[in-house]
Amino acid sequence: MxxxxxxxxxxxxxxxxxxxxxxxxxxxxxxxxxxxxxxxxxxxxxxxxxxxxxxxxxxxxxxxxxxxxxxxxxxxNPEAAYVVGVKISAFQVSFAVVDFIGDVKSSLVMPIRVSERDEETVADFIEDGVRHCVEDARLSMEDISGCGIGVSGFVDSAAGKCLWTPLKDGTSHIRSMVARRLGVDTYIENDANSVTVASQWFGQGKGIDNFLVVTVEHGVGMGIVVDGKLYRGATGIGAEFGHVVLVPDGEPCRCGKRGCVEAYACDGNILRRARGVLSRRRGGKLDLDRLTIEDVTRMAKDGDAGLRRIFREGGTILGQGIAGLIQIFNPERVIVTGEGVRAGDLVFGPMRRAVKKYLNKEQAAVTRIVVQEWNDFDWARGAAGFVLSELYKSPLDRTRLAK
The missing domain is CATH 1.10.10.10 (Winged helix-like DNA-binding domain superfamily/Winged helix DNA-binding domain)
Incomplete structure (x- = not known):
């Protein structure tokens, strides 16, 4: 041989x-x-x-x-290696340092309007956050075996490039910028794929060969595991569930189309539609520019009928889309997660009813839908989980035991 x-x-x-x-x-x-x-x-x-x-x-x-x-x-051995995960969102960047078995040793969330900053500034910001998080874990950068960056959009993880993200115009080179600043192996991956890998390794997808992850936050994303392997598509940019059009000529989406799942179900568009409803009310005293998705969710839970309708429509569209996914993939489990789970039954009651409505009972019986609670550091932990999956491929060459 x-x-x-x-x-x-x-x-x-x-x-x-x-x-x-x-x-x-x-x-x-x-x-x-x-x-x-x-x-x-x-x-x-x-x-x-x-x-x-x-x-x-x-x-x-x-x-x-x-x-x-x-x-x-x-x-x-949990101390065999430590990695850092970074999640870039529209209004914040989150960080997590995890050990070799995926336990979080430290985490950090820092606010920043990413779209309003140039990439060099964002890269500097990420470097500061990573170094702070590593220090908070009582480690040094010499103890870190790699860094993973999760970002929404079209990501060619093999080439280390973000081809498109709603967070900026044009191709992003953030991976190479961060790698140069930190001096460690750095990876970039679609954020939903990162969370999917983390679910497969130490979450709700552990031990399951066929499952889907649907993420709901400022956008709607998806990860696919088929026969135990992450599926990316022919060019690595598949699984864009959030941009499937279900309502022709419907609500506008940030991708430029109309009627996408994301146009109804994500935090950003629920907030946009809520501002529209509230602006038409007489005698309103709310500062709509300062209104947050948390404010809207609280008002809907307190009984605001107009806002409850927006959440109900979002949940129905989400459920209709998930029913289609179940018919295509026949997964054992669908895991719904992300910051959007804060809405609870406002969204997920209508979602489950729509799934039941649009599926045959035989299809519905074999798939369990799990709404997973969310923590601020889960996105970053997902990005770190992707790095761990790379480390496991050649552990003897790439782990760095903490001194």
């Missing part, structure tokens, strides 16, 4: 072993051999190298053995 082929085979074996330990949590060498199909000798040799490098560690089995000595279990 040629050396290149041997190296490739060994790298694949390393990944399969590491991924098996990640999925199970605690597992013996014998069980790893059974699950991966590798020989016990190969598993022993590869895991020995990983133990020496501090990537995994041994722990005694917590069970009571029927005879003989306790089995030795293998687990991931």
């Amino acid at each position: 040629k050396a290149a082929n041997r190296d490739f085979t060994r790298a694949m074996n390393q990944f399969n072993i590491l991924n098996t330990i990640r999925e199970v949590g605690r597992i013996s060498r014998v069980e790893i051999a059974e699950k991966t199909g590798q020989s016990r000798a190969s598993v022993t040799n590869i895991t020995a190298a990983m133990i020496r490098e501090g990537i995994i560690r041994e722990e005694p089995c917590r069970c009571t053995p029927s005879r003989g000595r306790k089995r030795i279990m293998l687990v991931l």
